[in-house]
Amino acid sequence: MEADRVYNFNPGPATLPLEVLKEAQAEFLNFHHSGMSILEISHRAKQYDEVHQQAKADIKELMGLGDDYEVLFCQGGASQQFAMIPLNFATKEHPGNYVLSGSFATKAYKEAELLGVGEIAASSKDVDFRHIPTQDELKINPEASYVHLCYNNTIYGTEFHYVPDTKGVPLIADMSSDMLSRPVDFQKFDFIYAGVQKNLGPAGVVLVVAKKDMLAKSPETLPTMLRYSTFLKKDSLYNTPPAFCIYMVGKVAAWIKANGGLVEMEKRNQKKAKVVYDAIDNSNGFYRGHADKDSRSFMNVTFRLPSEELEKKFVAEALEHQLSGVKGHRSVGGMRASIYNAMPYEGALRLAEFMEKFRKENA
Ligand SMILES: *Cc1c(COP(=O)(O)O)cnc(C)c1O
Numbered sequence: 001m002e003a004d005r006v007y008n009f010n011p012g013p014a015t016l017p018l019e020v021l022k023e024a025q026a027e028f029l030n031f032h033h034s035g036m037s038i039l040e041i042s043h044r045a046k047q048y049d050e051v052h053q054q055a056k057a058d059i060k061e062l063m064g065l066g067d068d069y070e071v072l073f074c075q076g077g078a079s080q081q082f083a084m085i086p087l088n089f090a091t092k093e094h095p096g097n098y099v100l101s102g103s104f105a106t107k108a109y110k111e112a113e114l115l116g117v118g119e120i121a122a123s124s125k126d127v128d129f130r131h132i133p134t135q136d137e138l139k140i141n142p143e144a145s146y147v148h149l150c151y152n153n154t155i156y157g158t159e160f161h162y163v164p165d166t167k168g169v170p171l172i173a174d175m176s177s178d179m180l181s182r183p184v185d186f187q188k189f190d191f192i193y194a195g196v197q198k199n200l201g202p203a204g205v206v207l208v209v210a211k212k213d214m215l216a217k218s219p220e221t222l223p224t225m226l227r228y229s230t231f232l233k234k235d236s237l238y239n240t241p242p243a244f245c246i247y248m249v250g251k252v253a254a255w256i257k258a259n260g261g262l263v264e265m266e267k268r269n270q271k272k273a274k275v276v277y278d279a280i281d282n283s284n285g286f287y288r289g290h291a292d293k294d295s296r297s298f299m300n301v302t303f304r305l306p307s308e309e310l311e312k313k314f315v316a317e318a319l320e321h322q323l324s325g326v327k328g329h330r331s332v333g334g335m336r337a338s339i340y341n342a343m344p345y346e347g348a349l350r351l352a353e354f355m356e357k358f359r360k361e362n363a
Pocket residue numbers: 012076077078079080104150152153154174175176177195196198
């Protein structure tokens with residue numbers, strides 16, 4: 001069974017650490033002597049509370065954040081955060097400022113635009129989102145309530161390699177596809193969120209890590225479940241949380257800690273990304289990377305082949321080599337290899353070797 005597992009390059013839901021899956025399997029039928037599985041247990045039970053608190057503590061420890069930050073578990077995907085952020089923080093006088101660096105960044109902006117509270121601070125759309133806007137390209141309104149970025153652009157395969165200076169305007173980042181993949185100066189951010197199904201767990205929960213004073217700002221006129229202040233006051237337990245997802249996120253956070261934390265994750269992720277990008281760069285133009293080199297993502301490697309026929313053939317033959325999920329998003333075309341924390345180096349190496357073999361056979 002285990003030998004039948006493929007290297008899963010899907011963008012999300014995505015590969016999870018095998019050790020974590022096995023642990024969940026081993027304690028599935030009788031969780032911590034409760035006589036029940038974690039799926040069946042009350043979210044008010046002591047056994048669940050331990051899971052909830054440990055997950056929060058481990059995440060904050062990994063990020064190096066203190067008591068001024070809180071970890072929330074929300075629902076509705078990262079997509080619902082696109083709406084909740086402007087609802088909670090932006091007004092017409094103090095709009096949200098958006099850096100458009102790809103699809104999800106643009107979707108986030110569109111929600112603010114619907115509410116009449118969105119402004120564009122920078123965009124790389126004119127160059128097909130091949131690069132991350134630089135500090136000099138950012139036009140931040142000093143009256144803005146926040147600046148919103150998408151730190152890693154899952155579809156285009158670009159990633160921020162700097163933390164923008166917003167001149168005191170609160171900084172919000174969608175880190176859905178690179179959360180806990182490397183050390184970042186998280187204290188420079190006021191609000192970070194991540195749909196966990198990319199790098200941290202199964203679909204169903206959105207992690208929010210934000211300054212408590214920011215979370216307390218929600219207008220009282222908003223419906224209860226749309227207010228961050230509700231999640232803050234009730235420790236994300238106002239209603240029934242997605243307990244199983246939070247349990248899995250907790251296990252992944254513990255796995256990251258046990259494997260050397262974010263410093264080690266970064267080392268591994270850089271090594272994996274290098275072997276795949278080298279296969280592109282050493283292909284005499286057979287493979288063409290989408291992202292500009294200085295904006296390349298460590299998480300999602302996007303590239304094209306000389307023709308769509310070859311791209312189809314590549315996907316089919318990759319699967320015969322137990323390399324699954326390499327087809328790119330329809331808006332970019334071509335290939336995308338997602339190499340999140342849980343992808344072992346062996347998987348990236350196997351992909352690079354396959355790329356080399358495929359090029360020799362088809363160039
Ligand atoms: C996948 C993704 C989203 C959307 O997440 P959902 O949880 O499906 O709503 C948003 N932002 C980024 C960067 C993503 O990769």
